[in-house]
Amino acid sequence: MDTWFEAGHVAVVTGGSRGLGKEIARELISRGVYTIIDGRDAAALNAAVAELQTGGAVLGIAGDVADKEHAHALIAAARERGRLDLLVNNASTLGAVPLPRIDELSESTFDEIFSVNVFAPIHLMQHALQLMRRGHDPATIVNITSDAGVEPYAGWGGYGASKAALEHVSRVLAAELQDTPVRVLVADPGDMNTQMHRDAIPDADPSDLRDPADSARALLVAVARMKAPFERVRLAGLVNA
DSSP states (O other): OOTTOOTTOEEEETTTTSHHHHHHHHHHHHTTOEEEEEESOHHHHHHHHHHHTTSSOEEEEESOTTSHHHHHHHHHHHHHTTOOOEEEEOOOOOOSSSOOOGGGOOHHHHHHHHIIIIIHHHHHHHHHHHHHTSSSSOEEEEEEOOGGGTSOOTTOHHHHHHHHHHHHHHHHHHHHTTTSSEEEEEEEOOSBSSHHHHHHOTTOOGGGSBOHHHHHHHHHHHHHHOOSSEEEEEGGGOTTO
16 A cells, blocks of 8 residues: 555654654654654654664754754755655744634744745755755655635634645646656644644544544555646545554
């Protein structure tokens, strides 16, 4: 089902110290993929690495994806392995909680949201592509999105706008990469039982939320099944994941 992932492949997963990013890393590592993860909280990242490395090879690099030098370090770690098969732009921020209405959304909060959720992934993709375009084997960029990028949920204007922007950038990038081995996948994981969801909606019933491990498995299935240069997938609706 997911034979695209092979031992010796190399992946970078941002926001890999917890939630969906951590579960994506776990799935990749279990398949023999050398996985590089990051996180802003060094202690949480070290704990995640200690847990994940029992299943295979993982490297943790602490830092903020919005820091250009940190992004360079992530790609440099992949370059040391000689390849980069998968980049997952998973790290993101709500900007402020409780989520502010548009008429209360400050310029500084809006700047922070776009810095982390849009500009950082673009910068990381720019540097990753130098390595990903080298080989003849398929390579994949995954940008994690949200239904907030297409649905008008009150309070989600800043975050939703950032995800809408990331989705459009992804579509344009895929069009520009048509003659290369690099594909672009936009993945909407749905509502998950994660710290970010708890921060955004503290009174949500956890039993109504998807386990991020299920979304991680579905994501790998979606990558393995890709046939077009660009695809968008709702992970919660993916069958046989």
